[in-house]
Amino acid sequence: MRYLPLSDTDRSEMLARIGVKNVDELFADVPKNLLLKEPVDLPRRKGELEVERILSRMSSRNVTASSVPFFVGAGAYKHHVPATVDHLIQRSEFLTSYTPYQPEIAQGTLQYLFEFQTQVAALTGMEVANASMYDGSTGTGEAVLMAHRVTKRRKAVLSGGLHPHYAEVVRTLSDMASDAVVTMKPDVAGNEDILSQIDDETSCVVVQSPDVFGNLRDLRPIAEKAHKHGALLIAVFTEVVSLGLVASPGSQGADIVVGEGQSIGNALNFGGPYVGLFATQSKFIRQMPGRLCGETVDADGNRGFVLTLSTREQHIRRDKATSNICTNSGLCALAFTIHMTLLGEAGLKRLARVNHANAIKLADLLAGVKGVEVLNKSFFNEFTVKLSKPAAEVVEALARKGVLAGVPVSRLLPGADLENLLLVASTEVNTDDDRAAFVAALKEVL
Numbered sequence: 001m002r003y004l005p006l007s008d009t010d011r012s013e014m015l016a017r018i019g020v021k022n023v024d025e026l027f028a029d030v031p032k033n034l035l036l037k038e039p040v041d042l043p044r045r046k047g048e049l050e051v052e053r054i055l056s057r058m059s060s061r062n063v064t065a066s067s068v069p070f071f072v073g074a075g076a077y078k079h080h081v082p083a084t085v086d087h088l089i090q091r092s093e094f095l096t097s098y099t100p101y102q103p104e105i106a107q108g109t110l111q112y113l114f115e116f117q118t119q120v121a122a123l124t125g126m127e128v129a130n131a132s133m134y135d136g137s138t139g140t141g142e143a144v145l146m147a148h149r150v151t152k153r154r155k156a157v158l159s160g161g162l163h164p165h166y167a168e169v170v171r172t173l174s175d176m177a178s179d180a181v182v183t184m185k186p187d188v189a190g191n192e193d194i195l196s197q198i199d200d201e202t203s204c205v206v207v208q209s210p211d212v213f214g215n216l217r218d219l220r221p222i223a224e225k226a227h228k229h230g231a232l233l234i235a236v237f238t239e240v241v242s243l244g245l246v247a248s249p250g251s252q253g254a255d256i257v258v259g260e261g262q263s264i265g266n267a268l269n270f271g272g273p274y275v276g277l278f279a280t281q282s283k284f285i286r287q288m289p290g291r292l293c294g295e296t297v298d299a300d301g302n303r304g305f306v307l308t309l310s311t312r313e314q315h316i317r318r319d320k321a322t323s324n325i326c327t328n329s330g331l332c333a334l335a336f337t338i339h340m341t342l343l344g345e346a347g348l349k350r351l352a353r354v355n356h357a358n359a360i361k362l363a364d365l366l367a368g369v370k371g372v373e374v375l376n377k378s379f380f381n382e383f384t385v386k387l388s389k390p391a392a393e394v395v396e397a398l399a400r401k402g403v404l405a406g407v408p409v410s411r412l413l414p415g416a417d418l419e420n421l422l423l424v425a426s427t428e429v430n431t432d433d434d435r436a437a438f439v440a441a442l443k444e445v446l
Contacts (some may be wrong), residue, residue, distance in 0.1 A: 007061075054338060067213075068403060069402070069404065069433075069438055071426055071431070071434075071438060072405075073381075073382045073423060073424070074382075074407040075212075075238040075260060077381075079264070080427065080428060084368055088334075089331055089335050089338065094331065094334055095311050103304070110305035110306065110307070111305050112334050113291075114294070117336060119336075119340050120278075120279050124279040125257075127279075127281050127282040128280060129277070129279035131282075131290060131333065132261075132333045133258075133276025133289070133325065134273075134327060135272065135276045136274070136278055137276075139258040139277065140162075140169060140234070141169040141178070142290075142323055143234045144153060144174070144234065144260075145322075145323070146287050146289060146322065147204035147255075151230060154203060155181070156174065157184070157202055159192065159194055159211065161192070161209075161215060161217065162208045162211070162212065163208060163236075166208070166236060166238075167183055170206065184197065186409075186416055187211070188361075190378075195221065195222065199229060202226070204234050205222055205226050205233055205234065207219060207222055207234070207235060207236075208236040209249070210237070210380045213375070213384045214382040215378060216379065218252070218354045219235055219249060219253060223253025230254040231258075234256045235252070235254035235256070235257045236257075237259035238259060239260075240264055240426075241380075242355075242380040242381070244349045245380065246353030250279070255280065255281060256280045256284070256317075260274055260275075264336050264340055264343075265335035266336065267341070272432060278290065278326055289322045289323035290325050291309065292308045292310075293305055293307060293308065294306055294308030294309075303338060355427050356381060357384065358428065359379060359425075363383055365435055365436075366438075366439065369439060369443055370388075371388030380427040381427055382423060383424060384409070385442065386420050387420050387446065388406075388446055389445075390419045391408035391410065392408040392419070394446070395422070401441040405422065405441075406423050407422070408421070409422065
């Protein structure tokens with residue numbers, strides 16, 4: 001009873017108070033095919049030592065990213081994170097701090113969030129950035145909701161190159177609000193006619209660059225057409241390192257820029273926690289979700305930091321709130337800021353060039369393998385190849401040979417008749433030996 005203090009009577013009273021018959025009704029919005037039919041296959045109770053042994057045996061079945069040649073991307077990328085980053089974020093004043101509600105005792109937290117915002121604004125080419133979102137996917141959903149508030153319209157157009165997980169988050173939020181979403185077909189070649197989908201009812205156009213298939217997109221024609229019809233352009237990225245080499249979304253006319261910051265300062269961590277980046281133009285600042293940290297002076301004229309805008313419902317009336325986001329992803333944002341500070345502008349550009357060069361080397365090698373076709377005309381550090389066999393089968397076979405080769409497109413887009421397509425990413429951590437091992441194993445499998 002130490003950890004399970006509620007009796008059956010307590011639970012019944014709670015369910016009656018909120019008006020549901022049983023716990024299952026609380027999960028009514030989750031598709032039934034995603035719910036487990038029976039409990040997870042684990043012992044119902046064990047001692048702490050036994051639990052540790054069981055979970056250790058389970059985790060040993062994983063092939064970790066650092067143990068073999070690794071070319072997996074599709075929104076989560078393996079980069080080198082300097083030891084300095086983890087050392088600093090584990091200091092007690094950072095590791096244990098949470099929400100900076102009292103600025104007089106949270107100046108350090110507020111300052112690094114302010115620096116974080118400054119870095120994100122500079123990277124994206126925008127005028128203002130907030131103090132982070134949960135991750136890139138939920139940030140994209142918030143960007144669409146923000147566009148609806150700005151334009152007073154309720155229709156979003158999603159590019160076929162948008163990461164399917166990001167698109168699914170947008171559709172989930174839009175379905176709850178009965179908003180319209182036009183999702184274009186998967187665009188492997190990056191040649192979709194998204195301009196034809198923009199009309200006077202469009203609230204926003206959501207375009208990713210580099211897109212989920214690795215293609216670089218010119219956002220300027222899309223921005224021009226969107227603005228002509230009074231719509232906003234939401235530019236999305238999943239690989240923030242690309243902004244060290246590719247023209248910033250802001251310079252290409254984007255109104256809102258959102259993406260994933262995991263690549264800088266944050267390890268893969270089996271899916272999280274990550275850190276969402278969100279930036280926009282200053283004229284839209286009051287419609288921006290989350291928090292904004294600002295610089296000011298105190299009563300004695302000394303430099304200080306405050307929460308300038310807190311537009312979530314925990315701070316203001318619910319009907320005036322822009323979101324119910326309950327985080328600033330503080331520790332992940334700090335890791336991002338430390339790593340970015342260590343790199344500096346010149347270091348980020350060099351890192352981006354190494355990523356691009358490594359990807360070119362890999363693409364050239366793979367193009368020479370019989371049964372492999374590189375589909376991209378342009379890419380940063382990730383591209384799509386077409387194989388002579390189903391990609392999912394090839395990935396499993398390569399894993400058995402000690403190479404984690406990439407992400408089958410069929411895993412992201414099941415039922416889309418793209419079974420032979422494989423997404424391959426190559427970052428600064430890949431060596432010539434890694435690439436040689438990949439090519440040799442792929443030749444055997446194909």
